[in-house]
Amino acid sequence: MESAASDHSIHNCRSIERPLLSPETTVDHDHHGKRIVDELDFFADNKGRLMEMRDQTVEVREEGAHDHHGVGQEKQLPDVNIGLNLLTTYTGSDKSSMDDGTSSSRNMEDKHRTNELAVLQAELGRMSVENQRLRVMISQVNNNYQALQVQIVTLMQRQQNQKADHQTPEQHQMINNGSVVLEEKQMMNGFNHIVPRQFMDMGRAEKDELSQCSLEGCRSQDCSGSPPQNDIVESMECCKSTSHVLHRDLSGRISTTNGGEDSPDQEFQGWVPKKVSKMMSPRDVDQASSETMSMIKKARVSVRARSDASMISDGCQWRKYGQKMAKGNPCPRAYYRCTMGTGCPVRKQVQRCAEDRTILVTTYEGHHNHPLPPAAMAMASTTSAAASMLLSGSMPSADGLISSNSFLARSALPNCPPSLATLSASAPFPTVTLDLTRTPTSSEMPLGQPNQLPPSFPQNMMSVPQILGQALSSQSKFSVLDSFQGLDSATHSLADKVNAATAAVTADPNFTAALVAAITSIIGNVHSNNNTNNNITTRNNSDSNT
DNA sequence: CGTATTTGACCTGCGC
DNA sequence: GCGCAGGTCAAATACG
DSSP states (O other): OHHHHHHHHHHHHHHHHHHHHSTTSOEEEOTTSOEEESEEETTHHHHHHHHHHHHHHHHHHHHHHHHHTTOOHHHHOHHHHHHHHHHHHHHHHTTTTSOHHHHHHHHHHHHHHHHHHHHHHHHHHHHHHHHHHHHHHHHHHHHHHHHHHHHHHHHHHHHHHHHHHTOOHHHHHHHHSHHHHHHHHHHHHTHHHHHHHHHHTHHHHHHHHHHHHHHHHHHHHOGGGOOOOOHHHHHHHHHHHHHHHHHHHHHOOSOOSHHHHTOOOGGGSTTOOHHHHHTSOHHHHHHHIIIIITTOOOOEEEEEEEOSSSEEEOSSOEEEEEEEEOTTOSSEEEEEEEOSSTTOOOEEEEEEOSSOTTEEEEEEESOOOSOOOHHHHHHHHHHHHHHHHHHHHHSOBTTBOOOHHHHIIIIISTTSOTTTEEEEOOSSOOEEEEETTSOOOTTTSGGGOOOOOOSSHHHHHTHHHHHIIIIIIIIIHHHHHHHHSSOHHHHHHHHHHHHHHHHHHHHSHHHHHHHHHHHHHHHHSTTTOTTHHHHHHHHHHHHHHO
8 A cells, every 4th residue: 555655656756857867868977987867066066166266366366476576567467468558559659640539539538448457456456465365364274274183193192102001902912913903004104194084074983983893893703704805995994993093082982991992883884784783792782882872973964955957966976775765755765875985984865855846955974985086075075074063063072961953053053054054963863954945145144245146056056165165164173173172272263263264255256166165175185185275376376387 | 798776675773 | 562764785677
C-alpha cells in the first residue's frame, strides 16, 4: 500500500527530473570524461566575476603604483592619455585653421573633458588609497592568522609531548609496532602542513580521530579481520591522528585512556566498511557510543538554492549511492558521496523542497580528506568551517557547556542575515542552513551594506561567498578558537580586524567575490599555499610587470 | 568491459 | 518488542 504510494511519488518526482535528462537538456562532461548530468554550476558566476575582478584589480594596482611615484597620468592611463593627446594636438596645431564659432565650442568641450579627466583622476587616486588600505588589512589578517597558527602548533607540540609522557602500555605497544611507527613519522613529517587543515577541520577531525582510533583499535586488537587500507588512506589517517591530539587537547573532553582511545563509533568512520565496526566488541561499541554520542553531533551544512538542475555543481565529484523517499516530501532524497579522494567521508543529500520544488536543498556532511580544486575550495571550506563552527559551539568549553543556539547566533554569524543563514542544533544533527533563495533586506545586510542583489538566482548566488566569507571564513573560525583556548583578546582583536577588512571588502561588491574567495582559500588551505594571501598582490605585481 | 546509476533489501536508531 | 523512518549496501542495470 505504502509502496504503491511511494512508487507513485517517485514516479512523479522523476517526471520532474526526467526532462532534465532529456536530450535537449545539458549533459555535461567534465575534464575527466565523467558524466555530470545537468548540474547547476554553483560558482560559475563567481568564477566569471573572479576573472573580471582580477583584471580590474590589476588595473587599479598599476594605477596606484604609478600614483605613488607621483608620475603623471599619461603613461599610466593610456586610454585617457590618448584622448588627452588628441585634444592637445587638436586644439594646438589646428587651431588657426578652425572656424571661430566651432573653436569656442571646442574649447568648452576641451574644458569639459579636462574636468572629467580630473574627476577620473581623483577617483582613481581614491581607489588607489582604498586598494592600499585593503592590502594592508589583508596583510594584517594574514600575519595575525599566522601568529595564531604558530601558537596552535606550539600548543599541539606541547600537548603531544605530554601525551607521549602519559601513554598507556597499550599505546606504547602500538607505537612500537612497525606500521604505526611509520605513521607517526609521517605524521610528524607532515605536521606543519597538516595544522591549518586540522584547524579548519576541527569538527570533522573529531570524527576522523574516532575513525582513526577505530581503525587502529582494529589493528591492535582485532588485526585478524581488519581489511588492509591503501596508502592514501593510511597517510590520511596519519593526518587525522594528529588532529586527534589537537582536538582532544583543546576540547579537553575526550578521554585519553583505554576505550576512549579506541572508540569505534561507526558514525564517524567515514567510508570504512561496516565489517570494521562489526568487529568491535560490544563493550567497545557501548563505551564509544556513550562517550562520543553524548557530546558529539554530526554537523551538517544545508544550502537552499533555486535550481532546475538535479544537482548543484560545487567543484567536487560525487557518486550517487542511494535514493530514498523522505517522509513529508514527495520528492526523493538522493545520497551522494565524494569520489575525489579514496575513502573521502564527505556525503551530501540532495532533495527538492516540498513546498517549492524549484528549491534544491543540498546538505553537506563531513570534511574532505584530500586536496580540492579551486572550484571546490569555496564550498568545501564553507561546509568545513560551518561544521566545525557548529561542533565547536555545541561542544563544552572549559567553563561549561556553551549554548549552541545563542552562542552561535550571536558570535558565529554576526554579520550574516538571519534570513540567509540559520543555525539549528536540534536533533538529530546540528545544521547550518544557508538560504540562497532569499535576498536580504537592507536592514539585514551586514555592516550596512546596501542591498544590491536582485532576487534572481545567479545574482543571488553572489551572496554565497559574501555570507560564507563573512560568517564562516572569519567569524566561525575565531569562535572555534574562542571556545577552545584562552586567546580571547588576541582572537577578538583579530576578529575585529577581519570584520573591518570584511566591511571594507563588502562595501564594494566588485571586490567581494575575488577577495572572499581568496580569503576562503587561504583559510581553507593555508598549509598547501601559505602565501596564497599574497598571491593577490604577487600575481598582480607579476601581471603588472608583463 | 569498466564505471556510474538504480533500486530493493538491509541495518540502525527512535518513539510508542 | 514492534513499527517507522532515515541511511547504506550491493546486485542489477545502463551507459559510454
